[in-house]
Amino acid sequence: MDYLQAFILAVIEGLTEFLPVSSTGHMVIASSFMGIGNDDFVKLYEVAIQLGAILAVVVLYWKKFFDFSKWQxxxxxxxxxxxxxxxxxxxxxxxxxxxxxxRFIAIVLLLGGIVLLFIDRFFKKPQINNEAEISNLTAFKIGCYQVLAIVFPGLSRSAATIIGGMQQKLSRNAAAEFSFFLAVPTMCAATGYKLLNGYELLNSENVKFLLFGNVVAFIVAIIAIKSFIGFLSKHGFRIFGWYRIVIGVVILALYFSGVEMNVL
Incomplete structure (x- = not known):
């Protein structure tokens, strides 16, 4: 992997991690087109650059994360x-x-896209408009929806938790923001686990790649998060549903045309 490829993957991570479109599916396509070998460091890099995206959430919502008086x-x-x-x-x-x-990832992308086409019709009467109104039980239920994204790669952690939030009567914006907040401990745990198990790969050159990728992911994630909230308020999820369907079809087309798929 060279720095251009590292840059492209970091941009993809920053753009897609917090959108309901599956960063995993996009990594599949990008890796395939770039011909990146699916070696151990590439796997580590694709997970570790989540730290940059995590930092973007903390910076954008720093008042929320550092208001220790609101321990709830x-x-x-x-x-x-x-x-x-x-x-x-x-x-x-x-x-x-x-x-x-x-194939599994592509099918999950497609099915998730179909759900997003109609999600705004399913939940028209939200009752919770901000995090302070979310109960502990509701938070737990949203966390259970996040499990679906872990068990079914391609579903999208963001999509699963936003849908879970809306099912629990959160508004679109409140569900999206809680999804961002929940990403911080979830992605910290996943990244820490990956780094702990792959620390032997962290030579000086690879550390430079990781630092570079995290900076890029951080900058792009800030732009993506701010844009997503504004777009969601006006337009809802339908366009993301169509987009997921297209990506799923592209992955299936690449697979059945014989293109080697370098998955995570």
Missing amino acids: FYVKLIIAVIPALIFGKLLNDFIDEKLGDP
């Missing part, structure tokens, strides 16, 4: 992340198997 906020995040930590560990082998199957 941290309790909700801890409660919401517990299901992902438990099932991520228990189903690790199954998840790795599905991450290696581009």
